[in-house]
Every structure is written in C-alpha cells, then in structure tokens.
Amino acid sequence: MIVNPSSNNVMVMLPPSADPQSYVPFPDFSRGAEYLATEGSSSYNSLQATFQRRFGAGLSFLGNYTYGKCRTDAPDIFVAGETGGYRAPDLPGFGIQPDYGLCVFDIRQVVHFAGTYQLPFGNGKPFLHASSGVVNQLVGGWSVNWILTLQDGQPFTIPCATSTTAAFGCNALFVPGVNPIGGPHNVDQWMNPAAFATPPVATTVGQQDFAPLGGAPGQVVGPGFHRLDLSLFKEFQTSESTRLEFRFEIFNLTDTPNFSVPGLSGPGVSVPPGVFDYTNVQNFGKITETRDAPNDPRQLQLALKFYF
Amino acid sequence: MKAKTTATPWTQLIRVALMLALAPVASLDAQVDAGAISGVVQDTSGAVIPDAEITLTNEGTTLSFKAVTNASGKYVFTPVKIGSYTVQAEFQGFQTVRRSHVVVNVQQEVAVDFTLQPGQVTQMIDVTGAPPLLQSQSAAVGQVVGSQQVNNLPLNGRNYTFLAQLGAGVTPSQQDTRGLAQSGSFAANGTRAWQSNYLLDAVDNNSNLMDFLNGTSYVFRPPVDAIQEFNIQTSNYSAEFGRAAASSHPIRAYS
Numbered sequence: 001m002i003v004n005p006s007s008n009n010v011m012v013m014l015p016p017s018a019d020p021q022s023y024v025p026f027p028d029f030s031r032g033a034e035y036l037a038t039e040g041s042s043s044y045n046s047l048q049a050t051f052q053r054r055f056g057a058g059l060s061f062l063g064n065y066t067y068g069k070c071r072t073d074a075p076d077i078f079v080a081g082e083t084g085g086y087r088a089p090d091l092p093g094f095g096i097q098p099d100y101g102l103c104v105f106d107i108r109q110v111v112h113f114a115g116t117y118q119l120p121f122g123n124g125k126p127f128l129h130a131s132s133g134v135v136n137q138l139v140g141g142w143s144v145n146w147i148l149t150l151q152d153g154q155p156f157t158i159p160c161a162t163s164t165t166a167a168f169g170c171n172a173l174f175v176p177g178v179n180p181i182g183g184p185h186n187v188d189q190w191m192n193p194a195a196f197a198t199p200p201v202a203t204t205v206g207q208q209d210f211a212p213l214g215g216a217p218g219q220v221v222g223p224g225f226h227r228l229d230l231s232l233f234k235e236f237q238t239s240e241s242t243r244l245e246f247r248f249e250i251f252n253l254t255d256t257p258n259f260s261v262p263g264l265s266g267p268g269v270s271v272p273p274g275v276f277d278y279t280n281v282q283n284f285g286k287i288t289e290t291r292d293a294p295n296d297p298r299q300l301q302l303a304l305k306f307y308f
Numbered sequence: 309m310k311a312k313t314t315a316t317p318w319t320q321l322i323r324v325a326l327m328l329a330l331a332p333v334a335s336l337d338a339q340v341d342a343g344a345i346s347g348v349v350q351d352t353s354g355a356v357i358p359d360a361e362i363t364l365t366n367e368g369t370t371l372s373f374k375a376v377t378n379a380s381g382k383y384v385f386t387p388v389k390i391g392s393y394t395v396q397a398e399f400q401g402f403q404t405v406r407r408s409h410v411v412v413n414v415q416q417e418v419a420v421d422f423t424l425q426p427g428q429v430t431q432m433i434d435v436t437g438a439p440p441l442l443q444s445q446s447a448a449v450g451q452v453v454g455s456q457q458v459n460n461l462p463l464n465g466r467n468y469t470f471l472a473q474l475g476a477g478v479t480p481s482q483q484d485t486r487g488l489a490q491s492g493s494f495a496a497n498g499t500r501a502w503q504s505n506y507l508l509d510a511v512d513n514n515s516n517l518m519d520f521l522n523g524t525s526y527v528f529r530p531p532v533d534a535i536q537e538f539n540i541q542t543s544n545y546s547a548e549f550g551r552a553a554a555s556s557h558p559i560r561a562y563s
Contacts, residue, residue, distance in 0.1 A: 042498065044497055044499070048476035048477045050475075060457075062457070064474065064475065064476040066479065068479075068497075068498060070495075105479060105481050105482040105500075107480075110479050112474055114457070116457070116460050143460070145460045146462065147461050147462060147463075147470075149473070151480070154482060154483060225480070229462040231460070231461075231462040233460070249462045250462070252464075265485060
C-alpha cells in the first residue's frame with residue numbers, strides 16, 4: 001500500500017535535549033520532506049453474514065453482520081484525523097513495522113438491519129380487506145421502513161505525555177494490571193489516566209534500546225455508533241395510475257448521541273488542551289464532538305410525494 | 309446576411325474521420341451497469357439442443373431479442389439492460405417453454421436453463437417460478453439494493469451512499485475533521501475509503517483525490533429518486549471494474 005514516510009530524517013536515537021538538525025544526512029536542508037512509497041502492508045480478516053428476505057407477505061428486510069479486524073502499518077495518506085504518522089521511519093532496526101496496529105476505521109462488530117413492512121390492513125391485505133372506500137382509505141396503504149445501525153467504536157492512538165527523544169514519536173505504554181477504560185468511561189473521561197505511562201527517556205546518542213519509542217498505536221477503542229432511523233408511509237391511490245404518498249421520517253428515533261473519538265474538533269467546538277495527556281487528569285479522555293457534526297439529535301421530516 | 313454553409317473538402321474529411329473514430333465507442337456502452345442472461349437448452353434425456361430459438365422479451369418495454377443456442381446448447385444475451393424479462397425457448401418437435409419474471413440486476417448473470425418436452429411447438433409451458441437464487445455464473449460478492457429500498461428506507465439527507473453499508477463487510481470510514489464518514493464514505497473489507505470505485509451509469513464518478521473540502525470520495529451524488537438500483541461489490545468482481553482495490557460501486561440511474 002502507498003504510504004508517505006519522510007526523508008532527511010534523524011537516523012539515530014537522541015536524548016530529548018539534543019539538536020536533531022545536526023544528526024540528519026543533509027544538515028543544510030530541513031527535515032521531513034514527504035514522499036510516497038509502496039511499502040506498507042495491511043491485513044483484514046472477517047466473518048460476514050447476510051440475512052435477506054425478498055418481498056413477500058408485505059415484508060422484506062436485509063440484515064448483515066460483520067465480525068472483522070483490520071491491521072495496517074499504512075495510515076491513510078490523504079485524510080486528516082489519522083493516527084499520527086510514523087514514529088521513526090528511518091531509524092535502522094525500527095522502520096515502519098512497529099507502527100503496525102489497528103486501522104483507524106477498524107470496527108470489530110457491525111450489525112445493519114433494514115427493511116420495509118406493509119401493514120396488513122385494507123383491500124388486498126389479510127385484515128379489514130372488505131372495508132368500504134372511506135374506511136379503506138383510512139386503514140389501508142400504511143407501511144413502515146427502518147434502518148438499524150449498531151457499530152463498535154474505532155481505535156485511536158495515545159501519544160506520550162512528554163518527549164522521550166529529540167526527533168522521534170512515541171506512543172504511551174499501558175500500566176500493567178490497570179484497566180485502560182476503567183473509571184467513568186464516558187464523554188467526560190473515556191479512558192483511565194492511571195493506565196498509561198511514559199516509556200524511559202533516551203539517554204545516549206545512538207543507543208540501541210528502542211524502548212523510549214513506546215508501544216503499538218491504536219491502544220484504545222472509541223465510542224460505538226447506535227442508531228435507528230424509522231419512517232411511516234401512508235399511500236393514497238388517487239386514480240388508477242397516480243398515487244400520493246405521505247412520508248413521516250424520524251432520524252435517530254431514540255435520540256442517541258453518537259460520540260467521536262477524543263480529540264476531534266468541529267464547527268463551533270474546540271478541543272480542550274490535554275485530551276491525550278494522561279498527566280492532565282482533568283481533561284484526559286474528554287470527548288467534545290459527536291459523529292454527525294455539529295450534532296445529530298432526533299429529527300422529524302414530513303414529506304408528500306406524488307407518483308404520476 | 310446568409311450564413312456560409314458549404315464545407316471545404318478538408319472539413320468534410322475531418323468530419324468523416326471523427327465519425328469513424330467515434331463509431332466503435334457507441335457499441336461498447338453501458339456494460340458495467342447491465343446484466344446478462346445465459347443458459348443451456350436440453351431435452352428430457354439431458355442431451356443438449358443446438359440451434360434452439362431463444363426469445364428474450366423485456367416485460368417493461370416489450371422489446372425483444374432473438375438468439376439461437378450454439379453447438380453445446382448454450383445461449384448468451386449480454387449486455388442486458390436491468391429489468392424483468394420473459395425468456396422463451398422453442399425447437400421443432402418440442403413444446404415451447406416460456407419463463408416469466410426473470411429479474412436482471414446490475415452486473416448479474418442470470419442462468420435460465422430449459423428442458424424441452426417432446427411435443428408440438430405450438431404447445432406452451434409457462435414457468436413462472438424464480439430462477440435458482442444460487443448465482444453460479446459469477447464469483448463476485450456483493451449486495452444489490454433495488455429501487456424500492458433506495459426510495460423507501462429512511463435516509464437522512466437523502467444520501468444513497470449510506471445504503472452501501474447494507475452490504476456485509478462494509479463499515480463507515482474513519483472519523484476525521486473533514487466529515488468523510490458523514491458524507492457516506494465507507495471502508496469495504498478493511499480498505500481505505502478512497503480505494504472504492506464509484507460508477508454512475510458505467511461512468512467514472514470518483515473524486516480524483518479525496519475531495520478535501522467536502523470530504524467526499526465521489527464527484528456527483530444523484531437524488532435517491534433518480535436511482536433505479538445500485539450494487540456494492542466487495543470481492544471477486546469482474547475485471548472490467550479494475551482500478552479499485554476495495555470495492556466497486558456501480559449505480560444505475562433511471563433512463
């Protein structure tokens with residue numbers, strides 16, 4: 001897969017106090033000019049099931065279930081909001097492989113269930129089929145449609161709270177035995193500040209111990225997405241070839257907020273400082289944005305549609 | 309004043325050359341948003357019948373086509389515009405068999421096989437049951453979403469691309485500040501959102517790079533009422549789709 005590492009990078013481990021510019025191959029040029037290379041790899045495994053009923057007795061539906069896992073060392077190159085770039089792509093013995101982790105769009109389990117049901121009342125239906133004109137216009141022609149979406153969350157990366165080297169990135173380590181999503185695990189504090197630790201700081205130039213760069217990316221999975229959209233239709237046969245449809249559509253019927261991963265801003269929303277800084281117990285893990293920015297409350301929509 | 313209408317020999321030559329250059333293009337149109345019908349004609353003993361006459365009639369327009377089976381008893385209609393069809397097989401010395409309501413979807417190759425009974429050609433057997441659901445003609449994995457679903461399902465913002473997620477293995481793309489996931493972009497089988505191939509009536513509808521300003525990976529989004537059906541193909545799709553590693557996404561608009 002295409003990735004964009006950068007060039008003229010530092011190629012040795014440096015203590016945070018060192019001046020990185022004097023350790024690059026071309027000290028007269030700036031560091032980190034990007035280029036594209038096909039050296040990433042990606043792996044996806046899944047179980048997929050589809051459950052479909054073609055139209056019969058007024059009911060049709062389509063459901064699917066996916067249990068999947070996506071891992072890659074090739075972060076998306078065009079899209080903002082991506083897992084931070086590579087930690088040390090040009091460090092011999094390190095490269096991009098240690099950045100192999102969950103894809104940012106990885107979702108463990110997904111259920112989608114959509115369908116249409118024509119209510120069984122009125123002419124040509126099991127109930128009240130002998131109704132007269134007015135009654136039939138009242139009880140017949142109703143149908144209900146829905147889309148149910150249930151998705152697990154998507155992963156994100158927690159960087160180190162303080163620099164451990166002069167020029168390389170660093171991912172926070174887990175504190176053994178502490179639940180990373182222990183604590184409130186809500187929009188005020190999605191993950192547990194006590195569960196993350198900074199790896200040891202680099203002490204010597206060119207040290208072969210890469211522990212200061214921390215662990216794999218994508219340590220924590222964000223909030224899931226749960227939503228039910230529902231609509232109710234009433235059809236009026238206005239003549240042999242024309243009909244009028246009244247549509248009442250309710251989006252997000254349960255008014256469930258679907259939150260983003262921490263650290264995303266949107267229109268009118270700014271990210272407080274320290275959202276990814278586990279030493280900032282106040283703001284760490286605070287979620288400030290919903291998936292459907294700026295917000296996605298329950299919405300009702302009425303419509304008339306004339307078929308001719 | 310009178311406009312000058314006579315063309316010089318040179319412009320005429322250029323016109324003819326242009327016509328010749330463009331002519332073959334017309335015959336290649338619209339295959340990726342169409343389907344196909346094929347099958348084998350046999351007698352009751354299982355022997356194939358060559359030269360049997362097959363008539364394909366579109367039930368919506370009553371437009372019909374004819375073909376004859378080849379030496380191995382096989383016939384193929386391709387490309388076939390999506391819709392509902394009647395297929396009829398006849399051969400001297402056998403009863404005619406007619407199969408109604410054969411539905412062809414985008415990129416679907418429907419198998420309709422016939423077993424002819426001895427008898428008069430004028431005797432007609434009507435078969436109205438649906439052809440077998442198992443699709444043995446193509447290895448492509450995908451989900452067809454028909455016009456009824458496209459039109460009826462509650463789609464906030466009337467964005468049909470969210471229906472792609474009704475296919476197994478399709479998940480929304482990553483959360484970002486540009487609203488890619490909100491625009492309906494998706495990751496099919498664990499690939500990047502921009503690795504999908506959007507086709508509208510067989511024409512490339514891909515945003516060349518991700519549309520950074522609008523956060524979409526397609527150029528044009530037709531209104532849901534204009535969509536006859538779409539197909540999300542996630543695996544093993546036909547080579548003509550090329551280009552995309554992730555999925556192919558042909559849509560057929562009403563025409």
